[in-house]
Amino acid sequence: xxxxxxxxxxxxxxxxxxxxxGWVQVGPEDDWNIYWAGTLTCKSxxxxxxxxxxxxxxxxxxxxxxxEISRKDLLVKNIKRYRRELExxxxxxxxxGDSKYLxxxxxxxxxxxxxDYNMFVEEYRKSPQSTWIMKPCGRSxxxxxxxxxxxxxxxxxxRDTKHIFQPQLAKESYVISRYxxxxxxIGGKKFDMRLYVLVTSFRPLKAYQFKHxxxxxxxxxxxxxxxxxxxMYVHLTNVSxxxxxxxxxxxxGGKLSVQNLRLHLESTRGKEVTEKxxxxxxxxxxxxxKAVQPVIASDRHCFECYGYDIIIDNKLKPWxxxxxxxxxxxxxxxxxRILKYKLLDNIFSIIVPPSxxxxxxxxxxxxxxxxxxxxxLIDEEIIQNEDPExxxxxxxxxxxxxxxx
Amino acid sequence: xxxxxxxGMPHTSQKICDSIQKHPSYIGFxxxxxxxxxxxxxxxxxxxxxxxxxxxxxxIECHMKNNVFHWVASNKKYKMDSPIVxxxxxxxxxxxxxxxxxxxxxxxxxELGITLARARSSQDREELSEKWGELSNYDIDVSxxxxxxxxxxxxxxxxxxxxxxxKVYDIDPNWEFAHLPIKVKDLPELRQHYxxxxxxxQILGTHTYGTLFEAERIQIGERVLAQHYAPVAxxxxxxxxxxxxxxxxxxxxxxxxxxxxxxxxxxxxxxxTLYYDLxxxxxxxxxxxxxxxNDDQYFVFEDVLYQVMLCFMRxxxxxxxISSQPGYMQVILKGKQPTSxxxxxxxxxxxxxxxxxxxxxxxxxxxxxxxxxLYYVFRAFYLRYWHRLHRVCGHExxxxxxxLLFERLLQKFEPxxxxxxxxxxxxxxxxxxxxxxxxxxxxxxxxxxxxxxDLVLAYDSLEVIALLAVIIMIFxxxxxxxxxTLTNIESVxxxxxxxxxxxxxxxxxxx
Numbered sequence: 001x002x003x004x005x006x007x008x009x010x011x012x013x014x015x016x017x018x019x020x021x022g023w024v025q026v027g028p029e030d031d032w033n034i035y036w037a038g039t040l041t042c043k044s045x046x047x048x049x050x051x052x053x054x055x056x057x058x059x060x061x062x063x064x065x066x067x068e069i070s071r072k073d074l075l076v077k078n079i080k081r082y083r084r085e086l087e088x089x090x091x092x093x094x095x096x097g098d099s100k101y102l103x104x105x106x107x108x109x110x111x112x113x114x115x116d117y118n119m120f121v122e123e124y125r126k127s128p129q130s131t132w133i134m135k136p137c138g139r140s141x142x143x144x145x146x147x148x149x150x151x152x153x154x155x156x157x158x159r160d161t162k163h164i165f166q167p168q169l170a171k172e173s174y175v176i177s178r179y180x181x182x183x184x185x186i187g188g189k190k191f192d193m194r195l196y197v198l199v200t201s202f203r204p205l206k207a208y209q210f211k212h213x214x215x216x217x218x219x220x221x222x223x224x225x226x227x228x229x230x231x232m233y234v235h236l237t238n239v240s241x242x243x244x245x246x247x248x249x250x251x252x253g254g255k256l257s258v259q260n261l262r263l264h265l266e267s268t269r270g271k272e273v274t275e276k277x278x279x280x281x282x283x284x285x286x287x288x289x290k291a292v293q294p295v296i297a298s299d300r301h302c303f304e305c306y307g308y309d310i311i312i313d314n315k316l317k318p319w320x321x322x323x324x325x326x327x328x329x330x331x332x333x334x335x336x337r338i339l340k341y342k343l344l345d346n347i348f349s350i351i352v353p354p355s356x357x358x359x360x361x362x363x364x365x366x367x368x369x370x371x372x373x374x375x376x377l378i379d380e381e382i383i384q385n386e387d388p389e390x391x392x393x394x395x396x397x398x399x400x401x402x403x404x405x
Numbered sequence: 406x407x408x409x410x411x412x413g414m415p416h417t418s419q420k421i422c423d424s425i426q427k428h429p430s431y432i433g434f435x436x437x438x439x440x441x442x443x444x445x446x447x448x449x450x451x452x453x454x455x456x457x458x459x460x461x462x463x464x465i466e467c468h469m470k471n472n473v474f475h476w477v478a479s480n481k482k483y484k485m486d487s488p489i490v491x492x493x494x495x496x497x498x499x500x501x502x503x504x505x506x507x508x509x510x511x512x513x514x515x516e517l518g519i520t521l522a523r524a525r526s527s528q529d530r531e532e533l534s535e536k537w538g539e540l541s542n543y544d545i546d547v548s549x550x551x552x553x554x555x556x557x558x559x560x561x562x563x564x565x566x567x568x569x570x571x572k573v574y575d576i577d578p579n580w581e582f583a584h585l586p587i588k589v590k591d592l593p594e595l596r597q598h599y600x601x602x603x604x605x606x607q608i609l610g611t612h613t614y615g616t617l618f619e620a621e622r623i624q625i626g627e628r629v630l631a632q633h634y635a636p637v638a639x640x641x642x643x644x645x646x647x648x649x650x651x652x653x654x655x656x657x658x659x660x661x662x663x664x665x666x667x668x669x670x671x672x673x674x675x676x677x678t679l680y681y682d683l684x685x686x687x688x689x690x691x692x693x694x695x696x697x698x699n700d701d702q703y704f705v706f707e708d709v710l711y712q713v714m715l716c717f718m719r720x721x722x723x724x725x726x727i728s729s730q731p732g733y734m735q736v737i738l739k740g741k742q743p744t745s746x747x748x749x750x751x752x753x754x755x756x757x758x759x760x761x762x763x764x765x766x767x768x769x770x771x772x773x774x775x776x777x778x779l780y781y782v783f784r785a786f787y788l789r790y791w792h793r794l795h796r797v798c799g800h801e802x803x804x805x806x807x808x809l810l811f812e813r814l815l816q817k818f819e820p821x822x823x824x825x826x827x828x829x830x831x832x833x834x835x836x837x838x839x840x841x842x843x844x845x846x847x848x849x850x851x852x853x854x855x856x857x858x859d860l861v862l863a864y865d866s867l868e869v870i871a872l873l874a875v876i877i878m879i880f881x882x883x884x885x886x887x888x889x890t891l892t893n894i895e896s897v898x899x900x901x902x903x904x905x906x907x908x909x910x911x912x913x914x915x916x
Contacts, residue, residue, distance in 0.1 A: 186705050187705040187706050187707065187708055187709060188538060188539060188708060189705065217704075217705060221538070221539045221542075221708075247541070247542075249698065249699060249704065251699045251700075251701070252699065252700065252701035252704050253701075254704070255701060256701065256702070256704070256705055257701070257702075259850075259852070260702055260771075260850075260851060260852075263648060263771055263851060263852050263855075264771050266648040266649050267648050267649065267651055267652055267771050267772045268652070268771075268772065268773065268774050270649045271623070271647065271648065271649040274649075333701065335701055
């Protein structure tokens with residue numbers, strides 16, 4: 001019997017990877033074992049009307065309500081709720097100092113508009129000098145984003161797009177976040193990081209972080225002055241934005257590998273601070289996942305690969321900007337293709353049990369070899385069992401995960 | 406040090422004293438000592454002893470020792486084993502080559518209707534000055550410029566070298582370097598030279614050793630840096646350098662400290678760039694565009710490379726410091742009277758970039774945020790090593806010796822592979838020459854290049870570059886033996902990004 005796969009994305013990286021494993025491509029109506037689907041297909045499969053029931057031998061690449069983490073407004077809501085709950089419990093992780101969370105302050109202050117408008121104004125008044133960034137909740141690739149540095153500008157914008165602040169007519173909600181105006185610059189340019197995280201289960205949480213990733217650079221020197229506020233080539237790192245800039249280079253696509261970023265940081269800033277930065281990044285990924293853990297439908301047929309967008313500020317503190325549930329698998333450069341090919345290969349290696357056949361009854365504990373270039377971030381099942389032998393076997397990474405000081 | 410002993414220590418010390426006294430930092434040094442003499446730490450009764458003690462405590466003694474060390478390192482002359490051999494033909498070949506390049510520069514100028522050197526217009530100067538930090542936005546069209554020469558052109562020149570002492574009867578004289586009368590090390594000698602590698606000692610850069618070993622190396626490294634004594638730092642590098650200490654360790658070994666004099670000098674080079682428009686500027690800009698700007702490992706450093714390379718191109722000290730003085734022209738600024746102040750040595754540094762020259766500096770960008778520090782480390786590296794890789798010379802560390810070493814090692818240890826290349830009449834050196842000439846920069850990932858260059862500094866030798874090239878070929882032997890065309894051979898060796906330098910070298914040198 002051969003493993004069958006199905007995909008509605010025309011991505012060679014998916015198909016070649018599956019075929020390399022000897023899997024046979026079938027249509028959505030046929031018996032498939034693995035479905036690499038777009039979020040819409042996934043949504044309709046899981047909807048009640050479809051009446052589709054998956055068998056134990058079927059797995060799919062999205063959780064039914066992944067938008068709890070991938071929608072900008074919902075992510076913020078979930079993280080806020082998560083913090084409040086931990087605080088209520090009196091958990092040390094939610095410890096506060098100077099009215100800020102000491103360990104959970106990893107997203108820029110954010111409000112959902114129009115709902116939280118009054119709260120935003122209150123926060124705005126505390127430091128009227130700061131710049132804020134407006135992003136439409138449901139869009140991606142940098143579209144519809146703009147910066148504001150005056151309340152009047154926001155008011156003007158709301159007048160121009162009147163319906164926005166009349167919730168009954170609202171077509172599009174926005175999030176407004178404090179803009180990280182002191183980003184870490186390399187060669188004078190701003191960048192963000194794209195990291196990949198694979199989740200194979202939310203309850204218990206099982207998550208893996210891909211060792212490779214890249215930094216996306218702006219093509220234009222960073223300039224926080226007001227005059228450049230509307231120049232999106234300075235502020236937005238999205239490839240889809242930068243591509244249209246005159247300076248875009250299609251050979252490297254403005255992408256530097258995370259390993260090379262690390263080399264540069266360790267060489268110029270030191271080992272300790274660099275390690276702390278990368279530890280903090282793993283920390284924020286884990287807690288962003290824990291924040292949505294109670295609300296995500298942890299269907300055992302599902303796994304999902306998230307693209308994490310992170311900005312590092314000039315104090316080497318990482319900030320979570322957003323989480324993408326269907327990170328681009330399109331390759332802009334040769335190295336990109338190698339990376340994405342490896343990503344898919346390593347994902348399949350983790351989600352398929354040693355037997356080689358997808359099986360939802362499997363305990364989803366891959367061997368260390370099967371993890372390849374993924375590193376275990378957290379596996380609550382292993383932690384719960386606290387078997388020292390297994391913890392050794394699966395690497396020490398997670399055992400230090402609850403070290404918050 | 407052998408050669409120093411020949412003429413006797415007194416002679417050498419006199420030479421060192423003379424040259425240190427001429428050094429621009431000498432005045433500052435004397436002032437320091439004078440201050441010390443007038444302090445209470447030094448007494449008249451026991452003058453010598455107390456002064457020495459005070460100098461030691463103040464770190465002046467260490468500073469002096471470092472100066473001597475750097476002097477010896479950069480004035481090393483190698484003893485040739487066969488004094489009968491006339492090595493002047495190398496020199497003649499370089500003079501010829503220089504002439505050819507200069508001719509080609511001149512003809513490029515007349516083709517493009519430009520001059521080698523002219524004063525910048527004030528408008529241009531302002532624009533350049535304003536965009537100094539982001540020169541990638543400086544509007545200049547270099548699309549018509551071509552690199553003056555590429556590694557393969559230079560290899561052609563080297564393969565045509567003929568020693569007057571040795572008649573070549575080979576039917577295929579341009580295939581190898583075996584006929585050149587230079588002695589190179591064999592494997593036992595290399596093993597002796599690279600003792601730490603051949604003894605299989607723990608070296609950073611091999612994955613088998615955990616964080617504990619790294620922590621130990623960092624601890625020792627910090628002590629080495631605190632001592633600030635260059636020879637110790639050099640010794641330290643032999644067992645690998647942690648990333649976070651590399652920049653300081655390299656600066657120390659190379660004597661690339663920065664003080665007032667250095668930063669003023671750099672500033673003067675910058676000003677020279679702002680005032681004079683040299684044809685060589687466009688060549689180096691072109692080279693950066695062709696290499697670093699298009700490289701996903703170095704594009705972020707594009708702007709800093711422009712600054713550093715433009716300054717480097719007009720650094721007259723380089724011309725003075727290179728022992729086999731490069732050729733240069735005397736050029737009169739365009740539209741000026743032919744007076745001495747309107748005459749310029751061209752190129753001022755004597756350096757004419759080949760395609761890929763920027764790669765000598767690019768990996769160092771990973772180590773420094775400050776262009777000034779980057780500049781001096783790059784310059785010191787160039788003066789000590791890299792200039793030998795793109796000039797014809799018979800030096801033990803020169804490119805010809807490196808090529809010959811590569812050939813001898815390959816022939817001796819993989820005769821089958823050597824024979825295979827003979828059969829298909831492809832010269833193995835042709836395949837690896839670009840690696841050798843660029844010291845692997847741009848071919849290996851940055852961290853691997855830096856580890857390789859650690860070893861260059863540690864053992865004060867470029868031989869490791871030839872050795873690595875041989876090992877990579879041997880490593881890919883099975884694939885190489887299956888292909889018979891140059892294109893296929895090149896594609897077997899095209900991607901060496903997965904190579905781990907230290908373990909490979911260790912494997913080859915292990916007894």
